[in-house]
Structures are given as structure tokens and as C-alpha cells.
Amino acid sequence: MPVNKKKTITFLFILILLSLFLSGLVYILFLKKTKEDPKQSSYDSRSEVYWQRLQNRPEVLIGPGYPQDLRDFLETLRGKESYLWKGDRDKTYEYLLETYPDERAHVLYALYVAFMNWKEKSLELEQREDLSSYEKLTAVNRMSEQIFPLMIRNLIFPKHPTTPPVFLLSYLEDYVQKNPYSYSRERKRIFLKKKKELYQNEKWEIQSWESPTFLRQVIELIYSREILEMSEEEKTSYRNAKLEELKADFWN
Structure with a gap:
């Protein structure tokens, strides 16, 4: 094998080893640091x-x-x-x-x-x-x-009745953002399921701590696709009807 070819192979081999070493060093210094145990x-x-x-x-x-x-x-x-x-x-x-x-x-x-x-x-x-x-x-x-x-x-961080509604609303917002084409019945189903998980046996106490706009925000998120196609007059009556419907479902 020609001498120049041997030198080239040796040089490439050294470069590969050096790149592996540097990759490992980057992992140790940066990637592992980001996974630091709090x-x-x-x-x-x-x-x-x-x-x-x-x-x-x-x-x-x-x-x-x-x-x-x-x-x-x-x-x-x-x-x-x-x-x-x-x-x-x-x-x-x-x-x-x-x-x-x-x-x-x-x-x-x-x-x-x-x-x-x-x-x-x-x-x-x-x-x-x-x-x-x-x-x-x-x-x-x-x-x-x-x-x-x-x-x-x-x-x-003692438990407080205001916490579950905040989590519940943000959970629904997250679901709607990630599933913009989901149907209202599916949104309502996952909402009520999550509500049951978060509220458990304290739903009556938690309800008294909900903000006045809580259920209205929920209605806007669940039925946003339907409301989008309505006139202002239709929106008002539809929202009110769905609000009463949700209240009945929510506390049964």
C-alpha cells in the first residue's frame, strides 16, 4: 500500500476518534447538565x-x-x-x-x-x-x-379549592389547541372525565370557589366550532342553553 494512502487512512481514523471524543465531551458538559436532578x-x-x-x-x-x-x-x-x-x-x-x-x-x-x-x-x-x-x-x-x-x-403548597378549576380549564384549552377539529361531544366527554378526576368528592366546595366566568369559558372552548358559524343572536341563546345543560351534567 502506498505510503500516502496509509497516511490518509491514519489521518481519517484519528479524525473519527477525535469527533467521537468531542461528541462525548459535548454530551457530558451540556446535555447531561440539562437533565440535572432538581x-x-x-x-x-x-x-x-x-x-x-x-x-x-x-x-x-x-x-x-x-x-x-x-x-x-x-x-x-x-x-x-x-x-x-x-x-x-x-x-x-x-x-x-x-x-x-x-x-x-x-x-x-x-x-x-x-x-x-x-x-x-x-x-x-x-x-x-x-x-x-x-x-x-x-x-x-x-x-x-x-x-x-x-x-x-x-x-x-396546601390544597386550595381554586386550584382544580384552573387545572381543568387549562387542560381543556390544551386539548382544543391540539385537537382543533375535534367534535364538541368529544371535548365535553374529556372535560367531564377530567373534572371527575380533579374534583373527586369535593365538587360542591370547589364549585363555590369557581370564578364567575369559568363555565362560560368552558362553553366557548367546547362549542367554539358551532358558535363560529352563528349570528350574534343565535350565539346568545345557544350559549345560554349549553350553559344550563353543562351545569346539569357538571354536578350530576
């Missing part, structure tokens, strides 16, 4: 030990001397860090040490770092244009499940 950024060097302890003993947060409304406490602390201390986390730590001169300061700091991790990742999700409202809500909810143990999650 839990890994839920603590810093000061909070790691207490955050790990809090995983096993979340009940300490309902003990004497701890804030009763943890979500309000964390949001207030976030505001102070942002506006009073210009984002200086050290100032937040010092403030907690001064306000809670015992183990509570360390526990609350650990909780705050985890909360801010959830907050930052949630904001990133909410700013994504490739996700629908429902997909964003679902992703943010899943993020809280990944970061916080169940008891801590329930303390920071």
Missing part, C-alpha cells in the same frame, strides 16, 4: 446537612417557633433578599441567624434554599413558549414533587 441544586454548602435531615424529619416545621404560614414566610424572605439585600444570599442567612438564634435558623435556611431552587426552575418553565398553559402547570407541579417530600410540599 434535588441536587436544592441545597448549598451551608444548608446541605440540614436539608438532608429535613427530608427525614419534616415534622419539625410544624413545631413551636416556626412560621405558621410557610409559603408566606418564604415569599416574604424572597422579597427581602431581592429588594433589600440585592440578591445577597449571605444577608438572608445572617437575617435568619439573628431572627431565629437556634436550630430553626438553619432549618429555615435549608428550606428557603430549596424553595428558591423550585422558584427559579418554575420561572424557567413558565417562560417556555413551546409549552401550553396546562403543560406548564403540570411541569411546575411535577417539579415541586421532585424537590419536596410530601409533608413539606403540603405545608408550602
